[in-house]
Amino acid sequence: MLLELDFSSQTPIYQQIRNQIVLAVAEGRLKDGQRIPSVRTLADESGINMMTVNKAYQLLRQEGYLQIDRRSGARISIPVSSIFLSSHPEGAVVTAAVNQLRPQLELLISEARLHGVSQELFLSTCCEIFHRQKEV
Amino acid sequence: MLLELDFSSQTPIYQQIRNQIVLAVAEGRLKDGQRIPSVRTLADESGINMMTVNKAYQLLRQEGYLQIDRRSGARISIPVSSIFLSSHPEGAVVTAAVNQLRPQLELLISEARLHGVSQELFLSTCCEIFHRQKEV
Amino acid sequence: MLLELDFSSQTPIYQQIRNQIVLAVAEGRLKDGQRIPSVRTLADESGINMMTVNKAYQLLRQEGYLQIDRRSGARISIPVSSIFLSSHPEGAVVTAAVNQLRPQLELLISEARLHGVSQELFLSTCCEIFHRQKEV
């Protein structure tokens, strides 16, 4: 369980934890059903407060990335959409997901373009990230 | 100067202002050298605090999107990279820009994939946004 | 003895057990005097801790839904009120029961109304549940 936390970052710690876990799931470093450290353990290991870790876990739970079990702690839970719907790209759920991400993507592309990033370079970067996530 | 602010959003007001201006620049609704309202004017129009607008403007100035002159007020300033370097996609400056955006893009793609968004759909969405920004 | 436990649910396991037994009694799937598995048996079958099952049984005993006898194990016990008083709807015991459930019902109705559920729909849902419980 490798977490790289930047305590002087603008983004709150619980957000960093959340982001890194989502990334790890997407890259396959964390698999469906896999157990991750309990709130206490992770807090001790990382030298941060239990409440902070808990906040990250609750956030992940709400988003469907985590299932929290009183018996065995926390387990990764990959939302069905990524498994079931990957072959139905026209599905309403997927469309909703795209629409939700669109504003962020628009902003990201704006910043890229204004810094001289061509469409080709941007798209190839996306491809590269996709491939890396699939492979790993 | 159309600003759509969501006061109950999680993202701070000054960040919303900054984002919308960046977007407007990328979409050509704001052009290089164009004057935008002074801090005071915009604050009055939007009914928000001057300090908030000022923070957004300072942020934009730091990022190079704005030039603030005590005499002529604030003017949009499109970074040279987007003009000059667009034909040198291998340039160091551009590479730096990509590397800076990459973590955000990785996270965005992670979330998209985990919600069932296929690479094709994601790329076509990117293309669509690129085209829309170029046209407008 | 069918128990559907959701280990990642917010409601504690012992509460889930208790709820499902109450529901089964109301729907006639468990009848008055019927024996149900011992604490140990149920715990083994469900793969949960004996202490947890015991807690559920003690709760049910307190509420009058269960009689626990060291010799014959646990037996369902339908409170007399539901048999004896059903024809005396004005009885003090029944009134007490209604008053006890009222706060929960008020909250439930509040949430229903605020989500656009009309009185007609709510009442017809109640009727449906009543009929289903009587039939089964």
Added chain:
Amino acid sequence: MLLELDFSSQTPIYQQIRNQIVLAVAEGRLKDGQRIPSVRTLADESGINMMTVNKAYQLLRQEGYLQIDRRSGARISIPVSSIFLSSHPEGAVVTAAVNQLRPQLELLISEARLHGVSQELFLSTCCEIFHRQKEV
């Protein structure tokens, strides 16, 4: 802002706060757009911790009952469904709401029946609560 908190209750304080606010909204004691005390103020008045109040507010925000604004604190927000959809009882959103409440309602009715509450008495109690909420 009247809150009746039972510190020795089983239900957590933040849950009690949440429930009472939902009830107050349904009964019209709190109206759409109305401001409610800030986290700090309510905490001070009630003698409970800021974090606890904050948790309740965040919960209400997630459920759509509250809008939190950095400028003016918290304001009641009645979900559109209760206004817009009340005349479309067949809507999918409403159906979803009913289905979500159904398990709780089934349990409540089970307990009622097993305590001798007749269908008539239950339904009339529901009617009474509905009318009281509409009137007030």
Added chain:
DNA sequence: GTGGTCTAGACCACC
């Protein structure tokens, strides 16, 4: 002024 975040430490409920 507001809410957002984080800490250190406590107690309890659940399993």
Added chain:
DNA sequence: GTGGTCTAGACCACA
């Protein structure tokens, strides 16, 4: 052992 809740107090970001 686990997570859930709560406290008292702190600092920061935002408006």
